[in-house]
Amino acid sequence: MPKPPLPDELQQVLANPNPSIIGTVRPDGSPNTVATWYLWEDGRVLVNMDEGRKRLEYLRHEPRVSLTVLDGDRWYRHITLHGRATLEDDPNLEDIDRIATHYTGRPYSQRDRGRVSGWIEVESWYAWNGGQPWSP
Amino acid sequence: MPKPPLPDELQQVLANPNPSIIGTVRPDGSPNTVATWYLWEDGRVLVNMDEGRKRLEYLRHEPRVSLTVLDGDRWYRHITLHGRATLEDDPNLEDIDRIATHYTGRPYSQRDRGRVSGWIEVESWYAWNGGQPWSP
Numbered sequence: 001m002p003k004p005p006l007p008d009e010l011q012q013v014l015a016n017p018n019p020s021i022i023g024t025v026r027p028d029g030s031p032n033t034v035a036t037w038y039l040w041e042d043g044r045v046l047v048n049m050d051e052g053r054k055r056l057e058y059l060r061h062e063p064r065v066s067l068t069v070l071d072g073d074r075w076y077r078h079i080t081l082h083g084r085a086t087l088e089d090d091p092n093l094e095d096i097d098r099i100a101t102h103y104t105g106r107p108y109s110q111r112d113r114g115r116v117s118g119w120i121e122v123e124s125w126y127a128w129n130g131g132q133p134w135s136p
Numbered sequence: 137m138p139k140p141p142l143p144d145e146l147q148q149v150l151a152n153p154n155p156s157i158i159g160t161v162r163p164d165g166s167p168n169t170v171a172t173w174y175l176w177e178d179g180r181v182l183v184n185m186d187e188g189r190k191r192l193e194y195l196r197h198e199p200r201v202s203l204t205v206l207d208g209d210r211w212y213r214h215i216t217l218h219g220r221a222t223l224e225d226d227p228n229l230e231d232i233d234r235i236a237t238h239y240t241g242r243p244y245s246q247r248d249r250g251r252v253s254g255w256i257e258v259e260s261w262y263a264w265n266g267g268q269p270w271s272p
Contacts, residue, residue, distance in 0.1 A: 019211040021204045023159035023169035030200040031167050033159035035214040035264070064166040068157045073209060075155040078171040110267075128171070131246075 001082065001124035005043060009136035010079055010127055013071050014040040017103045022047060023066040024058040032058060037099050038067065044119055045081060048096040051114035059085050065120055077134060079127040085118040137218065137260035141179060145272035146215055146263055149207050150176040153239045158183060159202040160194040168194060173235050174203065180255055181217060184232040187250035195221050201256055213270060215263040221254040 006014070022036045034055065039046040045067060049055055059065070063084045071077035090096055093108060095117040100108040108115075127134035142150070158172045170191070175182040181203060185191055195201070199220045207213035226232055229244060231253040236244040244251075263270035 019155070019206060021157040021159075021169055023157075023167035023202070025161055025165060025167050029161060029165070029198065030218065031159035031161050031198075031202040032216075032218075033157055033169060033202040033204040034216055035204055035206060035211060062165065062167075066159070066167040066169040068169040068171055070155060070171060075171060080168075080170055082166065082168075 001126050003124055004122045006079075006122075006125055007136045010125075010134070011040065011043075013077075014069055014079060016072060018069050018072055019075070020067055020069040022055075023068070024055055025062045025064070026058050027061045036067075037103050038069070039099050039102055044121060045083070046095060046099065047085070047118045047120065048090060048099055049116050049118065051116055053116075056087065056116055059087060059118060065118075067120065076130045077128070079134070080125060081120065081122045082124045083120040083122040085120045088117050088119070090115040090117045137262050139260055140258045142215075142258075142261055143272045146261075146270070147176065147179075149213075150205055150215060152208060154205050154208055155211070156203055156205040158191075159204070160191055161198045161200070162194050163197045172203075173239050174205070175235050175238055180257060181219070182231060182235065183221070183254045183256065184226060184235055185252050185254065187252055189252075192223065192252055195223060195254060201254075203256065212266045213264070215270070216261060217256065217258045218260045219256040219258040221256045224253050224255070226251040226253045 068080045097107040204216045233243040
């Protein structure tokens with residue numbers, strides 16, 4: 001798998017408010033996947049979770065993640081990023097507001113729950129376009 | 137997480153040719169995710185891979201998978217299935233043709249590569265609708 005930085009064309013795709021799915025590993029060694037918002041910032045990925053999410057427990061146990069980003073409705077084009085997540089609290093909801101605004105145009109609606117951010121440092125990536133490697 | 141069978145409404149969603157992402161665990165214990173076609177048949181999930189895919193190696197090492205299915209363009213609605221994959225060869229390409237026809241209306245175009253099917257027995261599931269549990 002190639003190492004970062006990603007080609008500009010793929011970074012431009014990542015900068016859009018795309019559907020994405022994050023994969024983590026549970027303490028029993030089995031995989032977990034769930035759809036998530038994300039933000040591509042300065043070559044890193046920002047995700048954000050409610051403080052009650054089991055995924056936080058998984059990430060504290062195993063920080064390695066895999067994020068597959070679909071190119072909007074053209075989901076035969078997709079980019080997968082492998083990396084490690086570093087967790088930090090988001091006490092003022094600045095991170096989730098930035099992410100929510102990216103996807104919905106508005107700050108995050110729920111204000112009464114703690115949020116935790118995960119910053120993912122990308123270690124390798126690959127991209128597919130219609131069943132073939134996507135090589136811009 | 138609830139056990140199968142899934143509510144009828146969710147099974148009807150799974151029966152559509154939706155975007156989906158499969159999560160597996162690599163032999164080094166890290167997660168992998170990739171977009172995939174799938175078919176919901178008789179309460180099981182069928183996926184199919186080129187014989188050269190590394191994912192086959194991962195699945196032989198760790199058969200547990202997580203599949204997140206997006207409800208078409210309404211991807212704020214998504215269903216995740218946890219289960220175990222059993223691999224079997226698809227010598228006549230019957231499985232991949234059935235899957236390709238479901239998504240594209242035509243049999244699979246590439247006929248010169250071996251294919252392997254994975255049948256996923258669902259052990260548990262959850263579903264989200266706009267950030268809330270999706271409970272039909």
